[in-house]
Amino acid sequence: MQDMTSIGSGALVDIVSDFYGASMDPRFWPTALMKLCEAVDATACALAWHDFSLGMGGLEQSIGIDVESVRTYGEYYVAQNPWLQNEEFFQTPGTASADNDLVSDETAPTSEFALHWLQPQGLNHQMFGVLERQGSRVQFLVLARPAAQGPFGSEAVGLMQRLLPYLQRGLRAGQTLRRSQHIRQIALDALDAMPVGVILLSAGGIVIAANRVAREIMASRDVLTVGRGGLEVDREGRRTRFRDLLTESIGVADTNRQPEMITFSVSRSANLRPLSVMIWPTRKPDLGLDTPAAVVFLGDPDHTAEIDETRLRQLYGLTAAESRVAAYLARGYRLDEIAEMLGVAYETIRKHLKQIFSKTGNTRQSDLVREIISGPGGLDI
Numbered sequence: 001m002q003d004m005t006s007i008g009s010g011a012l013v014d015i016v017s018d019f020y021g022a023s024m025d026p027r028f029w030p031t032a033l034m035k036l037c038e039a040v041d042a043t044a045c046a047l048a049w050h051d052f053s054l055g056m057g058g059l060e061q062s063i064g065i066d067v068e069s070v071r072t073y074g075e076y077y078v079a080q081n082p083w084l085q086n087e088e089f090f091q092t093p094g095t096a097s098a099d100n101d102l103v104s105d106e107t108a109p110t111s112e113f114a115l116h117w118l119q120p121q122g123l124n125h126q127m128f129g130v131l132e133r134q135g136s137r138v139q140f141l142v143l144a145r146p147a148a149q150g151p152f153g154s155e156a157v158g159l160m161q162r163l164l165p166y167l168q169r170g171l172r173a174g175q176t177l178r179r180s181q182h183i184r185q186i187a188l189d190a191l192d193a194m195p196v197g198v199i200l201l202s203a204g205g206i207v208i209a210a211n212r213v214a215r216e217i218m219a220s221r222d223v224l225t226v227g228r229g230g231l232e233v234d235r236e237g238r239r240t241r242f243r244d245l246l247t248e249s250i251g252v253a254d255t256n257r258q259p260e261m262i263t264f265s266v267s268r269s270a271n272l273r274p275l276s277v278m279i280w281p282t283r284k285p286d287l288g289l290d291t292p293a294a295v296v297f298l299g300d301p302d303h304t305a306e307i308d309e310t311r312l313r314q315l316y317g318l319t320a321a322e323s324r325v326a327a328y329l330a331r332g333y334r335l336d337e338i339a340e341m342l343g344v345a346y347e348t349i350r351k352h353l354k355q356i357f358s359k360t361g362n363t364r365q366s367d368l369v370r371e372i373i374s375g376p377g378g379l380d381i
Contacts, residue, residue, distance in 0.1 A: 015039060015163065016170040022061070023174025029061040037063065039163070040156045042143035044123055046070075052087045053136035055079055064144070069121055080113040083126065090130055090138045093168065096160035098152040099126040118144070127152040129160045131168055141167075193379040195305040197298030201279075205230025205243030208292055212380070217298055223266045223275055224298075231296075233277065235266055245279060246294055273301045304331055305373065305380055312377050316360050325352045329365060330372040 018032035033045040044064030050057035058074035059065065078084070086102045089095065099108060108114055109124075118124060124147040132139040143160075145152070188209055191198050197214030199207055207226060210218065218224045223234045231242040245262055262279040276299035282292060307327040312318055318326060328338045335353065339346045353365070362368040372378055 011035075011039070012163070012166065016166045019167050019170035020174040023171050024178045026061065030063050033061065033063040036141070036163075036167075037143065040127065040143055040152070040159055041149065042127070042145050042152075043149075044121070044144040046142050047131075047139070048142050049137060049139050050078065050084055050090070051137045052084075052090070057081075057084070060139075065121065069117065073117065077113050077117045080111065080117075082108060082111045082113060083128070089128070090140065091133065093130050093133050094161075094164045096127065096129045096157050096164060098157050099128070100151060102128070122146050125149070125151040127156060127160060129164050129167075131164070131171060193381045195303065195373060195378055195380060197296075197300065199231070199296040199298070200292040201231060201242055201246070201294045201296055202291060203243065203246060203293035205232075205241055205246065206290075207231055208290060213300065213303055214296075214298055216303075217275070217300060222268050222272070233266060235264070242279070242294075242296070246281060275300055305378055307331060307372065307377060308381070312372070315375070315377055316356070318356060318359060322352050322356050322359075325349055326356050326368070326372060329353075330369050330378065 015032070015035050018028060018035055022028040022032040029047070033047070037043065037045045042064075044062070046059040046062035046065060048057060048059050055078075056074075057078040059070045062070055082103045083099055084090075089097055089102055103111075114124075118126075123144040125145050127143045129141040129143075130138060131141060141160075143152070188211070191209075191211035194211055195213065197217050198211045199214045200209045202208055207218075207230070218226060218231075225232050225234075225239075227239075227241075229241045229243065232239050233242065234240075260281070263277065265274040265276050267274050276297075278297040278299075279294050280297065281294045307330045309320070309323040309327045312323040312326050313320065316323075316326075324342070325338055328341070329335075333341070335349050336346055339349045342349070356368065357363055360368060360371060362371060
């Protein structure tokens with residue numbers, strides 16, 4: 001058995017960096033767990049979890065354990081695992097221990113878990129390392145080897161004990177970054193549902209991200225284009241770069257004062273109404289190439305949002321006919337136009353409108369339309 005020095009700092013860095021990488025991308029877990037197995041002379045390793053209050057658990061990632069055993073462990077054998085009956089050991093993150101420190105050598109070999117789960121896989125001896133604890137839920141590493149290799153001794157346990165703080169840090173760092181990336185993606189998906197265009201710009205006018213409405217406006221190349229100088233707008237026949245518009249506002253935003261918003265409207269072709277533009281600089285912009293320095297909001301009065309009639313029924317308790325009328329009103333149609341499209345009498349539409357007013361608490365069509373398009377019913381999901 002090798003000690004910490006004989007492993008070498010390079011191998012240690014590899015193990016920790018692999019844990020960091022695997023926590024971000026699950027494809028790297030086999031490599032990370034394999035290197036850990038090699039460090040402590042194990043043939044199987046798993047990243048596991050257990051909830052002591054619920055009596056439930058599972059193997060999140062594993063190597064050296066067959067797929068069927070991973071399944072049966074979570075479905076049945078986790079409750080039969082005698083080593084998980086000793087909750088006291090799993091209380092403190094950073095703790096490592098061999099199996100015979102938790103369960104006596106007389107009890108363990110005859111347990112159902114050992115006889116029907118461990119031994120059929122050629123595994124006998126185990127070692128545990130506690131990574132995280134939140135409430136009654138614990139995340140830990142379990143390593144195993146066959147009987148021929150003998151139990152994990154003090155050197156293996158000591159090595160694991162010294163490795164755990166580094167593994168914890170690598171795991172936390174990777175999970176934090178992955179969580180941030182996940183939150184960022186959710187935020188971008190949420191922006192896609194907004195009925196207005198939203199663009200994140202760098203100080204140099206580079207488009208960092210844009211939601212669905214903004215992408216459609218830019219794709220039309222009617223007034224907004226992306227050139228060598230970043231995002232540009234055609235104002236009264238003159239091309240203006242957004243980075244030039246941002247220069248003065250960013251100077252203000254570097255102070256403690258509220259950043260100045262830039263607002264204007266842009267004329268479009270004869271059959272389209274003007275596009276409203278609002279540039280909102282961030283309070284303390286980072287001038288990096290890929291860091292948002294401003295948010296651009298685009299109001300397109302000719303953009304028709306998809307109003308989900310089913311959602312309107314659920315939100316306001318409308319009937320199918322009432323929700324259809326409400327959706328048409330939100331799209332800008334008049335009552336007579338709705339009656340003609342639906343093939344019903346004008347008075348029928350008026351009766352539906354009265355019921356909609358009663359159920360939504362509105363008394364004017366303008367208030368009803370504003371409530372629909374500014375609330376969850378107006379989101380393009």
